[in-house]
Amino acid sequence: MSSRPEADLKADERTLDQLMRTAGGQVRLASMLTAASSLIWPLQAAIVAMAISGLLGPHPGPGPITSAAAFIGLGVARALLTNYAEGLLFTAATKVVTGAREEIVRREMQTTDTGGAGSIAALATEKLDTLLPYITRYAPARARVMIVPLIILALGFWFSWAVGLVLVVTGPLIPVFMALIGLAAKEASQRQMADIGSLNDLLIERLSALVDIRLLDAGPAVVSGFASGAESLRAKTMNVLRIAFLSSTVLELFSAIGVAMVAVYVGFALLGSIGFGSYSAPLSPAAGIFLLLLAPDFYQPLRDLSAAWHDKAAALAVAGELAAWRDRTPAALLGQGARTAKLPGPAEISLQGVAVHLGDKVIRYPDMSIRPGESVALMGASGAGKTTLLRLLAGLTAPDEGLVTVAGEKLDTQTADAWRARLGWMPQAPHFLNASVADNISLGQPGNLGEALRAAAVEPVVAALPDGTRTLLGETGGGLSGGEARRLTLARAVFARPDILLADEPTADLDAETASMVMTGLSALAAQGCSLIVATHDPELAARMDRTIRIGAGA
Template sequence: MARETARDPASRDPGAATLARIEAPAARAQRRAGVLAVLSGLGWPVQAALIAWAISGWLHGAPLTQTFLAAAGFALAGAVRAALDHAAGATLFRAADAALAAERETLIARESLRMPGSGPASAALGALTAQKLPLLVPYLTRYRPARFRSTVLPLVFLGLSFSISWAAGLILLVAGPLIPVFMALVGMAARDASERQMVEIGDMNSLLIDRLSALVDIRLLDATERTAADFTTRAEGLRTRTMAVLRIAFLSSTVLELFSALGVAMIAVYVGFSLLGTIDFGTWGGPLALGPGVFLLLLSPEYFQPLRDLAAAWHDRAAAQAVAGELAALEAEEAAPVLGRGAPAKPLPGPLSLSLHRVAVQRGPRLVRLPDLGVAAGEAVAVTGPSGVGKSTLLAVAAGLARPAEGSVSVAGQPLSDDTADAWRARLAWVGQSPHFLDAPLAANLDLRQTGADPAAAIRAAGASHVVAALPGGLSARLGETGGGISGGEARRLILARALVAAPDLLLADEPTADLDAETAAAVIAALTELKDRGTTLVVATHDPRLAAAMDRTVPMEAPA
């Protein structure tokens, strides 16, 4: 199995490398299951021989005990085959479940360590995790074992057929290869159709999450009919893509069944006319007898069965390749991993301080250079500059959410590294441009560190009392991921209240007044000023001159020449 993987063109197809990586933990189980499946398949010639022996005995007046012996042997062989198939299936599904769980854990762990704002949307990630990854299970449980069976059993059955009749063996030899040839031709179209279906599934989920988050606004704007029309259009697109995949599957199945039926029919014609004495050639000696003839008739469908199983599993392979291609594209995106493990930690000891020296951060092909910055305990600093200059990147570096490519960052007198990042983040709070809420009651969202503190004072300080009062259930209300049901300004106030509840030593705020009306912006500035007066250190990225003026000093950033 490892040698087969090594021959895959992984260097040319990143999806193939990803699929090989996912499949590697299940390789041993696939080999074991393949051997069990082959042993099960080898039991059919034994059963076919017993049936042929019994029927031949009827013709020659054999005692009835011969039929009973044949039936007992047939049942015993069937039981052994069923046990082997069961063991193979159980082995495969356990391995597939383990491989899928490992890939899902890897995917979620990697995406959780991306810098905020990078990576796929939550809807796309949810579709990939919950809907697309399970499509790997049929591939892991069917394709490799089917491929192994198709390389062993047809050759064994072909050899048995040739040992009885060279004509029957020649018929199978000509008809058999037509199935893999057509399977390869269909496989390319099946993969393209599966990829288009995967894209449509992701788009459908993204649309659903987007519309759910804006459900209140949709109702207020009386846009329900348009929203329903959007869903209808997207659903029709998904139906079209799915039907395209099914059409290819049914077409290939029909053609493959045709080839199998023609091969079996030709064997039946040859055996029938040979037993009637019309055909007197094709055997290695005398005329074809009834027993060998019946054996050939029973063996010929099983000759095609492994090839038909492989053809069916080929569609599973196409779907798995489409999913692996999407995973590979996601892995190829800039990871921008955060420092640390993202795990709870005790606050980093020492007097609060923050220092950035000659720091540069890689953003795709661009190297973003940040100004030197030193912040002492109790200071309030505004970072200003045009959009895209790197203000948000500076805050991300300060929080350990972006890894510098050059320069050094010191916090509380220690280098900011994987060893200190989690403890450093335990001393700070973050107010981002895009409010984010967990699927939990508002009270839990406001007290993420589970301190048990009463959030009422923080809610009042953030000017969010009326927001909480208007929510159904108040602090028990569950908001959407982006604050569905409340305005952007109200969501911003709740995020600020969350920062106040955390009582951080350092607050990093990224454009906290952006896109807010004058009254709401003034309330946010007042809350930040109150936090500053309490002794909390502030570093704020902003375009707002009023907010910048409320800080102790300003650090301007300029676009590179």
């Protein structure tokens, strides 16, 4: 029995129904078409039964050529219907998955919350793809189960009440066992999906702390943790497969028993050994062959639904994760993140009574004012809130208390985009586009590339690359050392000629020579009239600034 509350299961089903609304009409039409194509088989079976009966004795009926032409014509019609229905289902499934994926990407673009990035990425990519088999297989299988077995059951009772009774007794056992096994399958699928997201989160966290892991020589412990997580995921995946195979075995057993019982009855009835089961007249060869051909197709829709039941279990697990993601209230990005005209006025910044709530922790910042062209070092202990302050100044997050004023205007949703148009950002962990060096620095804007490279003291590094400024960089700056990547982000800032540069630990983890190059580049940028606001632990860098603002204890 599932351990999840019934309310949660119903909420997952509601979420799944909401996803299906965008393509519900297409799915219903395609499901009816697949049911119609399945109903062509009884007609083909009747043609085959009459043709074989004609070969066994002088019975009236269509000739062999007519029978073959009719059988082939119906087969072609069935194939065309099936192909058209599958095309509709695939289009509908793609529409549903694309819509859900777009919803996730659009909202995540408007948030600054990076928590659980790995699980969200897994949800938007591989997990949403599990909706495809659910839409393309479960809905049409359910439609066939509601129509095809009933038609075949009616035909069975029409020719022989004994065959109809066999189908009535064995048929319902399949959905009963399917439901029992399906409960376990859904629970197992949910555990597997949760582990996939957790493993992705763990990978992103370890990659972001890769430098610290190497410095602490914690590589073996991290590898061991990954191995343990991977083994747990493997075990849960195998558990899902075991349940799937168990379900298939049960279904095959009951369907095989049912078909065998029909075959035994028809065989003995045609031999004259059994005199019951039919109505006024004995069972004819044509009727017996017809029933034998129909019996497997009575169980086939039930078998299809059983296979698709596991697809539904996986889809409900994904729907539950999507519902949980929708219920989250992440920190929203101020503004729309769109390119716009710069906010006019002097590049002055002031903070009054600003505080940020991080769980149970409250970070309070001293009131401050930063004048245009001024260079300021933000110093404090690790965790004091220096990076958070830079994010506040960039309008990436809003303060929970107090007021941030920029260029004489309150920094809020209306002014954030225009304010960010005046900013440059130099993160502690450089990030690049999967594009050339030139595109990573210019971001498609005109300007003096060589001047930016020289100011950041990175021109010799770029010249030594295989294709110079046309060299393609990966998202992590493959081929560049940490210091070189840091200087390349400085070149990007110099190229954009921002009014204010926000730099987060620009000299952290760098050797003295490289750190000196970065500091020289920052000084050159300040000499152009750019305000520098630098979060740092480096006393030498802080000494080069006009003043230092202490954050945290002792501020």
